[in-house]
Amino acid sequence: MSAASQALVEARDLVLSHGRHVALQASTFRVPVGGVTAVIGPNGSGKSTLLQAIAGVLEPTSGTLRVLGGSARANRRRISYVMQSVVFPVGTPMTVRDVVRMGRYPSRGWLRPFSRADRAAVAEALEKMNVTDLAGRHLEELSGGQRQRVYVAQGLAQGHEVLMLDEPMTGLDITSARTIDRIIHAETEHGHSVVLTTHDLEEAGAADHVILVNGRVVASGAPAEVMTRRNLEDVYGLGSLHRSSAPLLVDPDCGPDDVQGREQSGQMP
Numbered sequence: 001m002s003a004a005s006q007a008l009v010e011a012r013d014l015v016l017s018h019g020r021h022v023a024l025q026a027s028t029f030r031v032p033v034g035g036v037t038a039v040i041g042p043n044g045s046g047k048s049t050l051l052q053a054i055a056g057v058l059e060p061t062s063g064t065l066r067v068l069g070g071s072a073r074a075n076r077r078r079i080s081y082v083m084q085s086v087v088f089p090v091g092t093p094m095t096v097r098d099v100v101r102m103g104r105y106p107s108r109g110w111l112r113p114f115s116r117a118d119r120a121a122v123a124e125a126l127e128k129m130n131v132t133d134l135a136g137r138h139l140e141e142l143s144g145g146q147r148q149r150v151y152v153a154q155g156l157a158q159g160h161e162v163l164m165l166d167e168p169m170t171g172l173d174i175t176s177a178r179t180i181d182r183i184i185h186a187e188t189e190h191g192h193s194v195v196l197t198t199h200d201l202e203e204a205g206a207a208d209h210v211i212l213v214n215g216r217v218v219a220s221g222a223p224a225e226v227m228t229r230r231n232l233e234d235v236y237g238l239g240s241l242h243r244s245s246a247p248l249l250v251d252p253d254c255g256p257d258d259v260q261g262r263e264q265s266g267q268m269p
Helices: 047-054 096-108 116-128 144-157 174-189 201-205 229-236 256-265
Strands: 007-018 021-032 035-040 062-067 079-082 162-166 193-197 209-213 217-221
Touching: 007 047, 021 047, 021 062, 021 209, 021 217, 035 047, 035 174, 035 201, 047 062, 047 079, 047 162, 047 193, 047 209, 079 144, 096 116, 096 144, 116 144, 144 162, 144 174, 162 174, 174 193, 217 229
Parallel strands: 035 193, 035 209, 079 162, 162 193
Antiparallel strands: 007 021, 007 062, 209 217
């Protein structure tokens, strides 16, 4: 069976909720194994909630969700999930190396001594994200872009088949954005699947698969099939505002800070 015919995610009538709030109404879709899958949609559309469910940290309210052929929760160790922001108490004496080492805990536990393989995985992740020279510094001493690279390094340190990133590029400096972009493509070259949420529609258009979300999964498939003008106008409510022939490159629902971050990182023309 080819990778394209295998399923990373299979959902049928999937409903996701936070308490009494339904974040994603009944949705049926499929995501193939391999390559990059981009999840797009307006703010509050359910993108991050969908990632949480696929990562196995949020149980479906109803319907079925299969990830890598089984339940998302059962396959959590095969998935490395990097959230958009990680909050540590101010003053926590945690260094960059400490944070990246935490990526090894799902497979080895909290109490077992680190093996040579564990230490090698941490060192390799630090090197890949260009944060080796920051290993002894505390998180609160870092810039936003540096912190994001550290969190991705933590995800890389975890043994995984799927790397999931929640808006990994938003507001980053050009060095951090390019480093993370390089890692995304390197992951797929090693046979891993990458799933990310993004406000950058140009970035989504370069993905292998796109999921368009707006309180439900509106469409799922190849970028050309999903990112049609009709679909984007229906989801974002563009109307006549974008009837010109110029392509829409950035989610119109993103805030000015997001746009400024893209301009600084060289992600906007």
